Structures are given as structure tokens and as C-alpha cells.
Amino acid sequence: MALSKMDNLYRQVILDHSAHPHHHGKLDDSTNEIELKNPTCGDVLQLDVKVDDNxxxxIAFSGYGCTISQASASMMTDAVMDKTVDQAEDMVEAFSDMILGEKSNTDILEDSAVLKGVSQFPARxxxxxxxxxxxxxxxxKE
Known part of the structure; x- marks a missing residue:
């Protein structure tokens, strides 16, 4: 029963981030920006990042997509705010490892760690x- 309640909590966190995303919008003074598309499902994400002194x-994101992509973007922006570029890159690697079902330091991912269950759904x-x-x-700057 406890696992079921935990799963429900994680779902609620994901739904809340999707419905009320943090750092949603655009930055006028970004130093780094990119637009990526997921051709599999049509998600489009514009990411604006301002880096000062490494x-x-x-950080802000805009675009559209499924609940998972929007929640992940919201959680990611929260997690990397005020981090160094190296810390953010470590978080990117940890998130990728976690989603691929590999051993990962999920402690550094903050709320994003609740997306671990996505690894059970390859299409997502x-x-x-x-x-x-x-x-x-x-x-x-790729």
C-alpha cells in the first residue's frame, strides 16, 4: 500500500510541474539558447540560459509537448538554477543514466528524480x- 501512495505522490508532482511549469517563458538576455524537437511525439522545446561567471x-523554457516533457523541463530548470556549468553537466549525466536504468547519483537531481519511473516506458x-x-x-553551444 505504501508504494502505491508514493507512486501517487510522484504522479502528482509530475502533473503539478506540467500544469504549472516553473521558469516557463523566454529570456531577453540569454547567453545560450537552443530549440530541440522530439520527432517521435512532436514535443518542441526552446531553452534560454544565462551563464555569468560559469x-x-x-533559465527559461518555452514550447509545447506532453506532460512528461513539460514536467521534466520545469524540474530541470529548478534543479540547475544557480549551479555551475560543471554541476549542471553532472546533473545531465546523472539524469540520463537514471532514465536509461543505469546506476546514477539521483541525490543531485532534486525533484527530477521522481521521473525515474519513465525508464520503464521506452517510448517516453x-x-x-x-x-x-x-x-x-x-x-x-552545439
């Missing part, structure tokens, strides 16, 4: 990782 000082992995891939590409 630290993420502001690209939805969950879209924002994180965008962050990696934006930080590396």
Missing part, C-alpha cells in the same frame, strides 16, 4: 530527456 544565473524516454539534452547542447 554559473547559470537564469525521449520526452523526459529532451530538456536535459537541450541544456547540454546549449551549455556547449
Amino acid at each position: 554559473k547559470i544565473t537564469d 524516454i525521449k520526452c523526459a530527456t529532451l530538456a536535459w539534452k537541450a541544456l547540454h547542447k546549449a551549455l556547449n
